[in-house]
Amino acid sequence: MLVIAHDRETLIAAVLGARALELPLQVFGGLTNCLICDSGLPGVAVLNQVRGYRFEADYRLHAESGAIIAPIARVAVQRGLGGLTWAVGLPGTVGGMVVNNAGAFGGETSSNLVSAEVLSPEGLVVEVEPSWFEFEYRRTRLKSSVEGWVLLTAVFQLRPTELAHLQAKADEYTARRQRTQPPGRTLGSTFKNPPGDYAGRLIEAAGLKGRRIGGVVISNQHANFFVNEGYGTAADYQALICLAQSEVASQFGVRLEPEIEFFGMECTCGG
Known part of the structure; x- marks a missing residue:
């Protein structure tokens, strides 16, 4: 069941109602870094639009x-x-x-x-x-x-x-985002940066820019962004995450930790 909460009272009522019925519950906001299982989620999903x-x-x-x-x-x-x-x-x-x-x-x-x-x-x-x-x-x-x-x-x-x-800084940051981050359907940064390095640099150094699984591709613009070309699945995205983790671990001995969150599925990759 999906509940869209436009006010605080609805948000609280939906959460408490799901708990009272002992239903699985997930509360989402912008869904910008959420990878949700292709088969959906059990219980109640609340979309917070307060x-x-x-x-x-x-x-x-x-x-x-x-x-x-x-x-x-x-x-x-x-x-x-x-x-x-x-x-x-x-x-x-x-x-x-x-x-x-x-x-x-x-x-x-x-x-x-x-x-x-x-x-x-x-x-x-x-x-x-x-x-x-x-x-x-x-x-x-x-x-x-x-x-x-x-x-x-x-x-x-x-x-x-x-x-x-402030205006100069805002314009600078906007320009940097446009220059370095790909447009289109992404979940933002796929991995956290490891200490002293950058996930995107490691993925690029592993030769994975442009690598594709199904409808999801590692961006040629920034290797820490995975782009859904319109027909990709959560399973495609998960498989590409596993590939990047495995290759970076094998070549550089670094374990990349996902920054995105998994719902209804787990990141069970090795490496």
Whole structure:
């Protein structure tokens, strides 16, 4: 069953209803880094489209977890507020950004988050501090968590910054994304960067640019982006992930860890 939640009350009710019926539950935001099994998912899938946000006089941003981050980051730039400029052009929602501790161009979600509201496994709305998330590189306690917490809102501390500087940075980051990241159907960065190196460099050095399985191909523009050409399946994507992991491990002794999340399937590759 798919539930599309446009407001906080519906989101909470859907989560609590699924739990009361003891049904499997997944809550999704922008689905920008989610690989879902070709046969679908059991139970209840909730699509979080709770989009509200507001800027406060103390330079804080309050955002619902289903809000799309890229336009919010652009509005912050236009208001002369720094802290999320790196997220201009970032796909996905505020919830996904927080859950994955997303970052780019030297910026990271954990640097500006000051508080959040989460729905507990018992159905209580709880306000938490940043330390609660146990932030790591591209990971928090909520990512692939079996605890049952659901992010509802997030609050970010921004800072007044010269408008011309922010606009120049936003334009620079947008141009870099367009220059280095392929258009089309991708799940964003497929793998996390290993310490001291880059996943894309390793995949390219392994000779895998342009390698294809079914309808999914490793981009010739950036090897850490896998492009679905319109007829690819989740199984194709998984097989290509396994190939990249195996080749990089064999040639360089490095185990690439997926940055994308798997639903209804597992990354069971060797290497």
